Amino acid sequence: MQYTLVAWMRDKPGVLNRVSGMLRRRNFNIDSLQVSHSETPGISRMTFVVDGDERVAEQVVKQLRKVVDVTAVEDITNRLAILRELALIRVRTTPETRGEIMQFAEIYRAQIVDVNAENLVVQAVGTEDKVDSLIELLRPFGIDEMVRTGRVALCRGDERPKRRKQATAIFKAAASLNGNGRGEQE
Amino acid sequence: MAIAKREPTSSGYDLGPQEFTGSQMVWEALLREGVDLVFGHPGGAILPAYDALAEYEGDGRIHHVLVRHEQCAAHMADGYARATGRVGVCVATSGPGATNLVTGLATAQMDSVPVVAITGQVPTNLLGTDAFQESDVVGVTQPVCKHNYLVTEIEELPLVMKEAFYIAREGRPGVVLVDICKDVQIATGTFRYDFDINLPGFEPWPEVTVESVQEAAALLNDADRPLILAGHGIHLSDTSRELLQLVEKAGIPVVTTLLGTGNIPETHPLSLGMGGMHGEAFANRAVQACDVLLAMGMRFDDRITGRLDRFAADAKVIHFELDRAEVGKNIVPDVAVIGDLAETLPAFLPLIRERQHKDWVATLDEWRAETDEADIIQYEVEELIPPYVIRQLWHATEKTDQRVIVVTDVGQHQMWESQYYIHEQAGMLLTSGGLGTMGYALPAALGAQMADPQALVWCVAGDGGFQMTLQELATIQQEKLPVKVAIINNGFLGMVRQWQQIFYDKRYVGTPVLSPDYVKLADAYGIPGAVVRHPSEVVPVLEQAHATEGPFLVDFQVKEEINVYPMVAPGAAVDELIRRPKPGYVQGYSGVQPSW
Incomplete structure (x- = not known):
């Protein structure tokens, strides 16, 4: 089954490599990996989709925690969470098909973000299932190019990670360290 | 120490x-x-x-x-x-x-x-x-x-x-x-060096939960056939004393991993020695037969577990471990006690009932006695065989008041050392356990000797591994280190040859290995040395080595095709082992009564 893991890490050079290198070395099967800023300066947030059983997911969490730059890890698979993915899909069009494509987009609450004579770009946001199903609908028209972000996840209000409190303290410490801790020596 | x-x-x-x-x-x-x-x-x-x-x-x-x-x-x-x-x-x-x-x-x-x-x-x-x-x-x-x-x-x-x-x-x-x-x-x-370390993602000493220790104690107190599997963590946390207390209080036999060698004195009646691929049959049988397995500071390496799904299949497993990620990596324990053994063991000890497990220990002693007769080499040899060399090395070093450190390389001699040398203390044996790095022994022995100039340091290496890093003989001389070197020279990459003999129909590809004249080589570096070809020469040469103030090199030219037994084939369960051949017809044992 698929597990959704979230990890926070110090935003330092090579940290993505440390994490991805560990995942490869340990032979874990990762379906998607997404990196971005978090709400705290100096802390990045990664969202992983791990394919495997519970034991594998637990090992991924534990091994991630061992990476020194990783400050916190959560398995949010069983929490109520907002799971989203963004896709940009360039679909071939003819004057005859353009209307139908736009209708499909509308059904999926996707937006048309670029149009020219030969194609248009659909921007879809939703769960992977939803994005998958839109892509399947559009495929017969001809997809020229496509990019997907991979899953991002945020827990709903009451379901915020339990380690959150601790994690917040960690963020503060890390922020002070990254902000000017090292600069003090100058 | x-x-x-x-x-x-x-x-x-x-x-x-x-x-x-x-x-x-x-x-x-x-x-x-x-x-x-x-x-x-x-x-x-x-x-x-x-x-x-x-x-x-x-x-x-x-x-x-x-x-x-x-x-x-x-x-x-x-x-x-x-x-x-x-x-x-x-x-x-x-x-x-x-x-x-x-x-x-x-x-x-x-x-x-x-x-x-x-x-x-x-x-x-x-x-x-x-x-x-x-x-x-x-x-x-x-x-x-x-x-x-x-x-x-x-x-x-x-x-x-x-x-x-x-x-x-x-x-x-x-x-x-x-x-x-x-x-x-x-x-x-x-x-400046006065900053506080602030590494939010680094959790070196996880907090011990009292419940986990209590749960482990409850499980152990109910055990009829408990067994301890003690690893490197005991030495790293310096808790061999506490381990011994636990062993004696609760009457639990102990099997060690290679790096856990000496965690309790190997002369102790409850010590079963090393388990795993080249562990004694009774040690591995004990692992398979126990009802509660107490794994302490070890990581269930494949060399100790053999086939995982049949490893200690009937036992409840308690895993004492500092590194969370090791818990559940290979074996999912019934109870995990996460934390530093220096904290968890002292907390665990008072909760353990005093017991003796007489029946269980008697069974193990029976197995040990069977093994002793059938397996352990106790026979006078006519040809020079490595187990004899190792046992004599133990006798020779036993007499000294110095701290003794034996550093082994990787291969057959490494296993013989762990089988036939009798380790009284944790940390007596330094060896490359996990990575199995040939060429480790000589430089590591130098490092150990630098750490403790008063210690008696023996580097024990095969002729294959020694040739990987022998250039450090120069460093020995440059630093004037009294490291003693024993080369167990059998003309083969012995362990690989053993696998070829057993699993590849005796096709010895790439394993015969030419050696230089090691005594001449040592001489070129200004290091005295001696060749030993016959059992009668072993003791005098070891005495000569110890009497020599500086470094000394001994080239033990041993019988070529000797195997390490018992042996668990890779992928087999640890009780499916290949035993030692009976004495008298293989390996140059005459079958006469032992003198060592």
Whole structure:
């Protein structure tokens, strides 16, 4: 089954490599990996989709925690969470098909973000299932190019990670360290 | 010998701000970490640091051991660290210097040995340009390090050095590499060492939950056939005394891993010796028959478990372990006690009922007696066989008052050493367990001898492994170290040959190995030596080696095709083992009564 893991890490050079290198070395099967800023300066947030059983997911969490730059890890698979993915899909069009494509987009609450004579770009946001199903609908028209972000996840209000409190303290410490801790020596 | 577990930062040095070059900062940081010994090899990108070393070597604050190959610098730092419990330090230049370190670092990391490696890197303006002697050392070493750093700014250097030692030492020990660009070594900056370490993602000492200890105690108190499987963690946490208390209080037999050798004295009636691939049959049978398996400070390596799904299949497993990630990695325990054994064992002890497990121990003794007769070689030999050499080595070293450290290489002799040498203490045997690095013994023995100049250090190596790092004989002489070297010379890469014999129909491809005249070789380095070809020569030559003040090399030319038994084939369950052939018809045993 698929597990959704979230990890926070110090935003330092090579940290993505440390994490991805560990995942490869340990032979874990990762379906998607997404990196971005978090709400705290100096802390990045990664969202992983791990394919495997519970034991594998637990090992991924534990091994991630061992990476020194990783400050916190959560398995949010069983929490109520907002799971989203963004896709940009360039679909071939003819004057005859353009209307139908736009209708499909509308059904999926996707937006048309670029149009020219030969194609248009659909921007879809939703769960992977939803994005998958839109892509399947559009495929017969001809997809020229496509990019997907991979899953991002945020827990709903009451379901915020339990380690959150601790994690917040960690963020503060890390922020002070990254902000000017090292600069003090100058 | 008890080792100091957590070495405090050496005081007596100014921790406040001072102006230094990056090169000086490296050595200043080492001094503040209590380091007075480094193993290294210079080169272009680390030259500024070496230049600054002159001052520290000059007044005797730091001693530098010049190695003949950087791999050996890492092994020496490893041997030093294993012999002292302190962080070993090795130094190399960029590119080939650093890549040569990799095998040694991987060896130390696999066996949880605290090592800090310092490497020079090309100047920051040349990074990424494929400059002369540039390699991506942080990238190359990342998978074999606990953590590593590339230092591109002088401001970072003091904190990085302090973090490096902290990470290497705290929690489960490991390897940290610090790669320092040449221009950073040259630059001048403010050095201080009084910061608090703030590593939010690093949890070296997980908090022990009382419930887990209680749960483990309840499970153990109900056991009828309990067994302890003790690993390197006992030695690392310096808890062999507590382990012995537990063993005697609750009457629990103990099997050790290779790196757990000596966790309890092997002469103890409840010691079953090493388990696993080349463990005794009764030890492995005990593992399979126990009802509660208490695994302490070990990681269920495949060499100890054999086929996983049939490993201790009927037993409830309690896993005492510091590193969370080891819990459930290979074996999912029924109870996990996470934390430092130095905390968990003392908390566990009072909760354990006094018991004797008479029936269980009697059964094991029966098995042991059967094994003794059928398996253990107790026969006078007509030809020189390795087990005899090892047993005589034990007799010879048993008599000394000195601390004895035996450092083995990898292969048949390594297994014979663990079987026939009788280890009384944890930390007596230094060996490459996890990575199985041939060439480890000689440099690691040097490191151990540097750590304890008074100790009697024996390097035991095969003719294959010895030839991988024999150039360090020069370092022995340069440092005037009294390391004794025993080469178990059987003309083969013995363990590989054994596998070829058993699993590849005796096709000895690439395993016959030519040796030089080792005595002449030693002589070329100014080291005295002797050849032993017959059993009657073993004892006198060992006595000669011990009577010789400096180093001594013995070339034991043993019978060629001897195998290590018992043996569990890879992938088999640990009780499906190939036993020793009966004496009298194989391996040169005459079958007469033992005299040793």
